[in-house]
Amino acid sequence: MERESMEFDVVIVGAGPAGLATACRLMQISKDANKEITVCVVEKGSEVGAHILSGAVFEPHVLDELFSDWRNDAPLKTKVTDDEIYLLNSDAHSLHIPNAFVPKTMHNHGNYIISVGNLARWMAERAEALGVEIFPGFAASEMLFNEDNSVKGILIGDMGVGADGKPKDSYMPGMELHAKYTVLSEGCRGHLGKQLIEKYQLDAGKTPQHYGLGFKEIWKIPAEQHTEGKVVHTGGWPLNEGSSGGGFLYHMEDNQVAVGLIIDLNYKNPHLSPFDEFQRYKTHPLIARILTGGERLSYGARAIAKGGLNALPKMSFPGGLLIGCDAGTLNFAKIKGTHTAIKSGLVAASTLGEALIAGVEGGKDLDCFGQRISESWLHEELYQSRNFGPALHKFGTWMGGAFNYIDQNWFGGNMPITLKDETADHAQMGLAKDFKVINYPKADGKLSFDKLSSVYLSNTFHEEDQLCHLRLKDAGIPISVNLAKFDEPAQRYCPAGVYEVVEEAGEKKFVINGQNCIHCKTCDIKDPSQNITWVTPEGGGGPNYPNM
Incomplete structure (x- = not known):
């Protein structure tokens, strides 16, 4: 098919903090060098920030490297005022860990509690003011390659293709x-x-590479249960036995x-349901006393x-860079x-800007990017934390925590x-016959909820009739x-009820509810x-997180 095309110096896939930092710095370099650099950012979400979900406690010092005036209008409102860590040793008890016995990397003095989605929205405004073109609602579906096997760019996915693979009227x-x-x-994976x-x-x-599945909800709670700026981290219950x-x-x-x-995705028991573990977590007295009487506003x-560093791939390839x-x-x-x-985006931009201003031919492998990463504080941080995850995986919460301290x-x-840790997460899954079935309590509708009502709060939408x-x-x-x-663990590890095993005419059938x-x-x-x-659905599909 003959398709229309557009030419840019740099195309960035994903309007998250890494991609937007790259775009902003490239335009700053362009202005300083008085040389035009054209930059385009494509974002599969319906708007910038729609697909971004993170805790999040943020270290702001990196913004000083990008915008010296960020304190004037950046969406950083809540400075950390208190930092507490607990070990939940049962469903009813907890042990407060004094800060003196906590790995110093867990301390959050000087950091902010933020919405990373809102940070991305703010960065996008800055990027557009600098001349970056941002296209939300357009999903990069395929890579394009030159004859020499270098990356040529991306293909934006077709819109209006039915579930049968045929074009619709739209x-x-x-x-x-x-x-x-x-x-x-693009973000993780x-x-x-x-x-x-x-x-x-x-x-x-x-x-x-190793992964965790992170759940997040935002609640509005009674004022007397709220302490603005307080950060609490916990380990232990409900996660145990593998x-x-x-x-x-x-x-x-x-x-x-x-x-x-x-929840680390190297867990072994195929009967484990990460979603239901999260629902149980909220019933622990330490958490429940904060949430009780509140209203759940969002879920994701x-x-x-x-x-970390042990799994970090080479971050350059012929014709591009891999960041964040x-x-x-x-x-x-x-x-x-x-x-x-x-x-990583700032280092990427300086690498790209230098090549573009020097007139380096496109499609080259800018492998100097890896060297520049290794000379930055980013590499130092990742090197110093290289043992953290493997220690917890090998030695467990208690001994691994002691090692990390x-x-x-x-x-x-x-x-x-x-x-x-040399074993991939999927390879850790054990056989169903070797593990006990976990009977989770029924959702109470006050602290714990079912999957479908939770997905509703994520504002997820996909066109029903699409591939x-x-x-x-x-x-x-x-x-x-x-x-x-x-026992087909997709029924349980998916946090949105996408996968089901149903019986039809006496036979088991695997059902995919992709719209969820x-x-x-x-x-x-x-x-x-x-x-x-x-793979990416039609652009604009998926969750629409407001403040996550």
Whole structure:
């Protein structure tokens, strides 16, 4: 098909903090050098920030490198005033851990509780004022390549294709966006980034990337239960017996709190339901006493990349760069990835700007980007936290926590050993017959809720009549393999009720409710047969998070 095309110096996929930082800095470089650089950002969400979900406690120092005047209007309103960590040792008891015994990376003095979605919206306004073209509602569906196998740009997905694969009356063909350099900043487990990592073997010699599934809800609570600026982190219950992770409760402005649970996706029991573990978490007295009498305003879930330096791929390829959570720059020891994502974007922009101003031909592998990353504070942070996740995986919450306290507080993250986790998360799944079925309590409608009412709060929308964006490599595997061996865990690990096993005419059938998908990518990560591939649906589809 002959398609229309547009030419840019740089095309950026994803209007998150990393991509927008790249765009803003490129335009600053363009102005300083008095040389025009054309930059386009495409965003699959209906608007900038619609698909962004994060805790989040944010380290603001990175903004000083981008905008010296950010304090005038950036959406950073709630400074951390109190920092507490608890170990939940049962469903009714907790142990407060004094700050003196907490890894220093968990301290949050000087940080802010923010909505990363709102931060992205603010950065987008700054980018457009600098001359960046931003196209929300357009999904990058495919990579385009030159004859020499370098990246040429991206293809925007067709609109108006029915579930049968045929054009509808509303059909509109996608456009090709060509660029000298293409930057992928799609967020965790970006589907184009995943393809390029495999195509160019960017992860050669690295440990497998590891992931967690993060849940978040925003509640409006009674004023007497609210302490603006307070940050609470927890470990332990309800996660035990082969599962790990941690919870959080952040007191924001306007009597609102963000409550969430991150569950490591290396868990073994196929009967485990991450969604239901989160619902249980909110019933613990430590959390319930804050939420009781409040109103749940929003819900969402998203995978996070937590493999750190050990899993960080080569971040350049012929014709482009891989940045932010698409590469896996999150600092798991801090449970923070926004400041590191922005820093990766700043380094990317300086690398691209230098090449463009010098007239370097497009399509080259700017492998100096990796060297520049290694010389930045971003690499230093990731190096110092390289043992954090593997220690928890190998030694558990108690012993792993003790190891990390010694590593971070005594050695400053420079202990002369490097722990590694060489087993991919999906390969950790055990057989259903070897684990007990978990009977979760019924939702009470006050603290705990069902999946469908939760998805409703995510404002998720997809056109009903469109190609399913959850692709099976083999349609028979869910029943013949996954159901037989693992009791088809997709029914439980999906936080949005997308996957079901139903019985029709006496036979089991695997059903995909793609319209429920909140784009968390868990199925792409955790499916034990690696049979599910997440691709972008029509642009604008998915959740519409207001303040997440």
